Amino acid sequence: MDKNTKSVSVKGLWVSYGKVTALRGIDIELELGQPVAILGPNGAGKTTLINILSTMLKRFEGQALVAGMDVQKNSIKVRSLIGLMPQDNNLYEPLSGMDNLLLQGALHNMNKKASKEAANDVLKRIGLLEVAGRPVSTYSGGMKRRLVYARTMLHNPQIIFLDEPTTGLDVQSRHVLWEDVDCFSSQNRSIILTTHYIEEAERFCKRIIVIDKGRVVADGSPEVLKTNGEKTLEEVILNLTGKELTKQ
Amino acid sequence: MKSLTAFLGIMRNEILMQFKTKLFVLSLINSIVVVILFGYLAGLQAQPMNHLRVGVVEGTPVAEILTESVEVNAIVFSDAKKAEEAVLSGEVIASVFTQVQGGKLTVLLDDTQGAAARAALSNITTVLIKASPRGQNAQDAQEAGFTATLEIREAWELDMNDPTYLLRLLGAGLAPMIVLSNAFVFSGFTLISEKTSGTIFFLALAPISRIWIILGKLVANTLLIAISTILAVIIAIYLFGVTPTGSLWLLILAALLTGLGLMGLCYAISAYVKDERTFRVVAGLPLMMPMMFLSGIMYPVAIFPEWLQSLSRIFPLTWMVEISHSVFFKGATLIDIWQPMALLGIFAIAMTLLGGFTVSRLMRIQ
Numbered sequence: 001m002d003k004n005t006k007s008v009s010v011k012g013l014w015v016s017y018g019k020v021t022a023l024r025g026i027d028i029e030l031e032l033g034q035p036v037a038i039l040g041p042n043g044a045g046k047t048t049l050i051n052i053l054s055t056m057l058k059r060f061e062g063q064a065l066v067a068g069m070d071v072q073k074n075s076i077k078v079r080s081l082i083g084l085m086p087q088d089n090n091l092y093e094p095l096s097g098m099d100n101l102l103l104q105g106a107l108h109n110m111n112k113k114a115s116k117e118a119a120n121d122v123l124k125r126i127g128l129l130e131v132a133g134r135p136v137s138t139y140s141g142g143m144k145r146r147l148v149y150a151r152t153m154l155h156n157p158q159i160i161f162l163d164e165p166t167t168g169l170d171v172q173s174r175h176v177l178w179e180d181v182d183c184f185s186s187q188n189r190s191i192i193l194t195t196h197y198i199e200e201a202e203r204f205c206k207r208i209i210v211i212d213k214g215r216v217v218a219d220g221s222p223e224v225l226k227t228n229g230e231k232t233l234e235e236v237i238l239n240l241t242g243k244e245l246t247k248q
Numbered sequence: 249m250k251s252l253t254a255f256l257g258i259m260r261n262e263i264l265m266q267f268k269t270k271l272f273v274l275s276l277i278n279s280i281v282v283v284i285l286f287g288y289l290a291g292l293q294a295q296p297m298n299h300l301r302v303g304v305v306e307g308t309p310v311a312e313i314l315t316e317s318v319e320v321n322a323i324v325f326s327d328a329k330k331a332e333e334a335v336l337s338g339e340v341i342a343s344v345f346t347q348v349q350g351g352k353l354t355v356l357l358d359d360t361q362g363a364a365a366r367a368a369l370s371n372i373t374t375v376l377i378k379a380s381p382r383g384q385n386a387q388d389a390q391e392a393g394f395t396a397t398l399e400i401r402e403a404w405e406l407d408m409n410d411p412t413y414l415l416r417l418l419g420a421g422l423a424p425m426i427v428l429s430n431a432f433v434f435s436g437f438t439l440i441s442e443k444t445s446g447t448i449f450f451l452a453l454a455p456i457s458r459i460w461i462i463l464g465k466l467v468a469n470t471l472l473i474a475i476s477t478i479l480a481v482i483i484a485i486y487l488f489g490v491t492p493t494g495s496l497w498l499l500i501l502a503a504l505l506t507g508l509g510l511m512g513l514c515y516a517i518s519a520y521v522k523d524e525r526t527f528r529v530v531a532g533l534p535l536m537m538p539m540m541f542l543s544g545i546m547y548p549v550a551i552f553p554e555w556l557q558s559l560s561r562i563f564p565l566t567w568m569v570e571i572s573h574s575v576f577f578k579g580a581t582l583i584d585i586w587q588p589m590a591l592l593g594i595f596a597i598a599m600t601l602l603g604g605f606t607v608s609r610l611m612r613i614q
Contacts, residue, residue, distance in 0.1 A: 054453065055453075056449065056452060056453065058612060076455050076456065076457065077455070079453055079454065079455035080455035084453055086446065086449070086450075088446045089446075090445055090446030090447050090449060090450045091445070091447070092261065092265060092445075092447055093445065094265060094268040094269045095261070095264055095265065095268060099261070099264060102257070102260075103257050103258070103260075103261045105257070106253050106254055106256065106257020106258070106260070106261075107254045107257055107258075107451070107454035107455070107456065108254075108454070108455065109253045109254065109455075110253070111253065135268070151450075
């Protein structure tokens with residue numbers, strides 16, 4: 001990928017689900033290799049945005065480019081460059097961890113040997129190598145979450161979307177996962193993260209985008225966002241999005 | 249090449265899933281149990297149908313044969329008019345007439361008697377076939393001089409009073425039963441499970457056309473259906489004591505086409521329903537149950553009243569059962585069964601397209 005290519009570029013993104021409008025004309029440009037966190041309350045439109053960028057949602061207005069390619073016109077090419085870690089652990093539970101990863105390898109045109117090598121490598125990094133042969137149904141919630149992460153990273157993507165990656169993880173698992181994400185980020189690859197753990201976003205991302213009710217309400221580094229005397233990023237978000245529970 | 253690797257990966261994954269979840273084995277066992285429970289055991293309790301009163305006209309060759317037979321309770325009438333009146337008054341369930349020796353055979357049936365009337369007709373036909381020189385099938389009966397004006401269907405060529413009759417019928421119906429069960433389980437329930445667990449959306453992220461994903465699943469499951477069909481034949485031979493006299497390949501081809509069609513249909517339904525319970529209500533009651541009981545797997549379609557026979561012919565599984573019976577009992581070739589086979593081919597193509605379209609759409613929406 002060209003160094004000048006934006007990892008993500010969206011203009012006037014507008015999405016409605018019936019009467020509910022999820023995104024209301026969002027404009028975002030992300031630099032390649034820049035770890036970015038997208039924060040906001042539940043129903044703000046974070047997952048919708050990620051679904052569009054990962055080519056899963058095609059009914060929208062506006063323009064969305066990933067690695068310079070239109071997600072609607074070049075969806076297959078875009079999917080070959082990205083990795084998506086969804087909120088849910090969408091794994092084949094009766095199969096082993098290794099089988100789940102081998103499928104991911106095959107879907108990304110990796111032969112069995114290459115898939116197995118890549119699987120062993122990523123499983124070792126996140127501490128699941130010893131249980132790779134066990135059915136996923138016997139894994140704990142945290143182990144499943146780490147396996148979903150391993151599957152996201154298996155084909156060595158250029159851009160990864162992490163949708164609330166650490167939900168349900170214990171401290172140790174979080175530590176292992178963020179170490180790996182750090183390593184990935186240092187290779188000049190892009191990370192787009194959504195999370196409700198604001199301290200994680202602050203620690204790993206140099207740029208924070210806050211979305212509320214389908215609009216970008218703040219965009220900048222954590223330091224820049226704390227311009228009104230807020231001590232934490234959580235205070236910033238509460239000031240921007242209000243303290244009332246979301247109704248959507 | 250890129251798509252081929254993914255296609256093979258999806259096939260491997262699908263087959264692994266059907267084995268690891270034990271769906272393949274359970275579907276096989278369930279089919280055998282259902283066939284035995286609803287068919288065989290019910291058949292053991294069934295009363296022989298040779299008590300049914302059938303009118304014959306004195307002096308005709310048919311009368312001679314039927315009165316000597318133990319399979320028909322023949323009542324002799326002095327002329328055709330009295331035999332006809334006996335049917336209309338309900339004294340007999342059917343009357344048999346012949347114009348002249350070697351001429352046309354006409355059976356007047358009391359259709360209000362439903363299945364019993366059909367059984368009587370079946371018994372009459374069976375006796376006449378046995379009385380013919382070769383005694384093998386309807387053709388022999390015709391050659392012997394009984395040109396039946398009625399359509400003699402394959403099920404009637406099995407002697408219903410033969411103690412092994414029902415067992416042989418069930419043996420031939422086992423393959424269609426397994427195809428029906430496999431198709432519902434492998435496609436409908438599996439897709440709903442993939443929707444619930446979210447794995448279908450994981451597959452949708454693969455950098456290949458979604459057609460390959462759907463094809464990978466369909467081909468893998470079709471392969472399993474072919475294996476099931478071979479197992480069904482082996483079980484039919486050793487457990488039900490019936491051996492196919494025709495080409496096994498024709499039966500496998502019919503199973504593949506039926507399986508593809510039913511899977512496509514189930515994919516289309518399961519793409520729209522929310523959960524397994526709704527699928528059971530939408531697909532199980534109006535589709536699976538009627539097919540199981542009305543397509544001739546457990547009871548010959550010929551014993552049903554006309555309206556039910558017409559209804560049963562709507563179901564693609566009836567076409568497969570027809571092929572299965574022809575392969576098992578008639579030594580059929582493709583020329584003999586081209587019509588149901590062609591219908592199954594059309595059904596398979598139409599439903600595969602429908603299923604593929606709906607699943608592809610399901611992946612796109614998300």
